[in-house]
Amino acid sequence: MMEKVNYLSPEWRDEIEKRLKEEISPEKMKFLTTSVVYIYKNCPDGNNRFLYFKIDDGSFSLIQVDTGDPPEAEFNVTGDYEVFSKITQGIMKSQRALMGGKLKLRGNMVKALKLASLADRMNKVFAQVPANY
Amino acid sequence: MVTSIKNQNDPYFIDFPGRLTQIQKAMAEENIDVYLGSRLRTLSWVTDAFCPWRSYIVIPSEGLPTAFTFVIDAARVADDSWLDEDHVLGFAPMGGQDQIDQIADFIKRLLKNGRGRVGIESGMSNYLPEGFLTHYEYEQYKAALSDSELVNAHTIIDKLALIKDKGTINRFREASRIVDVGHQAVYDAIIDGGYKGMTETEIAGIAALAMRRAGSEWEWSFTGGNEIACGYRTGLAGGACTPASRKEIKAGEPLMVDIHSMFKLGLGDHSHNYLISPATDSQWWHANNFLDIVSLTLKAYKAGTSPALLAEEMMDFAEEREFADYMVPGFEHGIGMMGDEWRIGLNDGPFPYWTNPDHIYQENEVLICAMQYACPDDNIGFRYENPIVIKKDCCEELSKYPLGIEEIK
Numbered sequence: 001m002m003e004k005v006n007y008l009s010p011e012w013r014d015e016i017e018k019r020l021k022e023e024i025s026p027e028k029m030k031f032l033t034t035s036v037v038y039i040y041k042n043c044p045d046g047n048n049r050f051l052y053f054k055i056d057d058g059s060f061s062l063i064q065v066d067t068g069d070p071p072e073a074e075f076n077v078t079g080d081y082e083v084f085s086k087i088t089q090g091i092m093k094s095q096r097a098l099m100g101g102k103l104k105l106r107g108n109m110v111k112a113l114k115l116a117s118l119a120d121r122m123n124k125v126f127a128q129v130p131a132n133y
Numbered sequence: 134m135v136t137s138i139k140n141q142n143d144p145y146f147i148d149f150p151g152r153l154t155q156i157q158k159a160m161a162e163e164n165i166d167v168y169l170g171s172r173l174r175t176l177s178w179v180t181d182a183f184c185p186w187r188s189y190i191v192i193p194s195e196g197l198p199t200a201f202t203f204v205i206d207a208a209r210v211a212d213d214s215w216l217d218e219d220h221v222l223g224f225a226p227m228g229g230q231d232q233i234d235q236i237a238d239f240i241k242r243l244l245k246n247g248r249g250r251v252g253i254e255s256g257m258s259n260y261l262p263e264g265f266l267t268h269y270e271y272e273q274y275k276a277a278l279s280d281s282e283l284v285n286a287h288t289i290i291d292k293l294a295l296i297k298d299k300g301t302i303n304r305f306r307e308a309s310r311i312v313d314v315g316h317q318a319v320y321d322a323i324i325d326g327g328y329k330g331m332t333e334t335e336i337a338g339i340a341a342l343a344m345r346r347a348g349s350e351w352e353w354s355f356t357g358g359n360e361i362a363c364g365y366r367t368g369l370a371g372g373a374c375t376p377a378s379r380k381e382i383k384a385g386e387p388l389m390v391d392i393h394s395m396f397k398l399g400l401g402d403h404s405h406n407y408l409i410s411p412a413t414d415s416q417w418w419h420a421n422n423f424l425d426i427v428s429l430t431l432k433a434y435k436a437g438t439s440p441a442l443l444a445e446e447m448m449d450f451a452e453e454r455e456f457a458d459y460m461v462p463g464f465e466h467g468i469g470m471m472g473d474e475w476r477i478g479l480n481d482g483p484f485p486y487w488t489n490p491d492h493i494y495q496e497n498e499v500l501i502c503a504m505q506y507a508c509p510d511d512n513i514g515f516r517y518e519n520p521i522v523i524k525k526d527c528c529e530e531l532s533k534y535p536l537g538i539e540e541i542k
Binding site for chain 2: 097098103104108
């Protein structure tokens with residue numbers, strides 16, 4: 001069994017990249033081209049972080065975790081680290097967090113609705129990675 | 134209903150990018166950096182799409198506008214509009230996606246350093262779906278755009294929308310043709326005793342079906358769709374009778390049929406009247422009074438006249454013929470693309486947001502000639518409505534259904 005990695009660490013990033021590529025084919029991603037950045041506020045170390053995905057024709061072409069200014073993305077989701085970590089662990093649903101105002105989405109809502117099921121698929125993959133939150 | 138037309142040779146073509154350029158020029162003249170439109174008439178005039186849910190349009194100083202509507206309808210609005218899906222966004226009760234957060238954030242990104250002069254639409258109307266910003270919305274936008282100045286700017290759109298272009302007038306022509314089909318269907322249904330057992334609602338439905346078959350998208354009137362009245366309901370003081378009721382059409386009573394169609398946001402609105410046999414001499418006296426004054430009014434409309442001049446002339450005629458007591462003073466109402474059904478001209482009259490009686494009609498203004506005759510004591514009344522285009526020396530009546538009051542056997 002895989003050892004736990006720290007959430008949002010380089011090891012965690014490598015692991016989700018490996019699993020996303022293995023488990024979610026371009027076909028399952030509907031050959032979509034988009035980008036999304038999750039902005040984590042109030043991380044345990046006091047910093048903000050971002051988790052960025054660039055998807056080209058359904059393939060994950062870039063996954064980045066870092067501090068500092070996040071890259072421009074088609075969708076921008078902002079919230080507290082605590083909220084994102086609960087979503088990743090499957091304790092909270094992302095839609096519930098959005099509807100409750102715990103997450104803020106910037107981007108075309110109509111397109112986002114079409115992508116909601118894809119985001120759920122990605123979250124399920126994240127949830128499988130043993131991690132220290 | 135796909136309304137947007139990009140082929141310039143299409144009779145219903147409207148130059149929406151041209152409209153946008155005109156708005157942006159007027160914004161520059163008034164030092165407005167971003168225009169936040171919320172009225173239904175503004176949405177129709179700029180997007181070419183029907184926006185039945187609360188909607189907004191954000192017009193930057195340069196480039197394309199972006200419409201915002203309830204998320205469930207955004208894809209449909211984009212499909213109907215000349216704007217693409219990146220310029221029709223949906224709002225929803227989600228973090229960052231509610232209308233205030235999303236639109237304020239969007240506007241800030243359009244403004245230099247997030248601040249500037251933002252034009253809004255504030256005012257009042259007798260027309261319920263007008264869509265001015267509510268007090269709550271205004272307060273919320275004011276707080277969210279605290280570094281900006283919000284200024285009332287709806288006159289920009291009102292001025293530009295006043296004179297109708299060829300494509301708009303053609304849409305009204307087609308909507309009127311459809312209304313005429315509806316009137317013919319009603320006539321065919323009620324003649325030769327066909328009216329017996331019919332109710333006002335059934336007549337409204339007969340007209341609606343015929344008009345839908347002819348291509349109408351909606352019996353658009355917010356007064357209850359097709360407005361039908363019979364008997365005493367035709368003569369209610371003030372002349373309003375809406376909506377159609379379950380009252381049965383009866384022999385010896387008047388019947389008023391005011392029906393509405395919509396064609397690519399152009400509006401049909403025509404009212405025709407009947408006397409169900411046997412008609413009395415008194416009923417015919419009222420009917421002839423009404424026909425004569427409508428006929429005279431239609432001859433009086435032309436560029437250069439005003440609602441006050443026209444009303445004075447017509448009321449003098451009614452006084453002379455001794456039926457002035459039965460005329461509802463006021464012979465027209467404004468009309469434009471869907472959502473514009475209120476004041477004539479600009480908000481420059483003695484009573485804010487009501488028609489200026491001294492408004493001078495200009496060529497290619499479109500209005501509804503709307504006349505109402507009501508005699509509650511005799512349980513009789515009539516209504517005439519017809520969209521007209523103001524011409525240099527006359528007006529063009531868009532509905533061609535012959536003016537008359539028929540006695541239905």
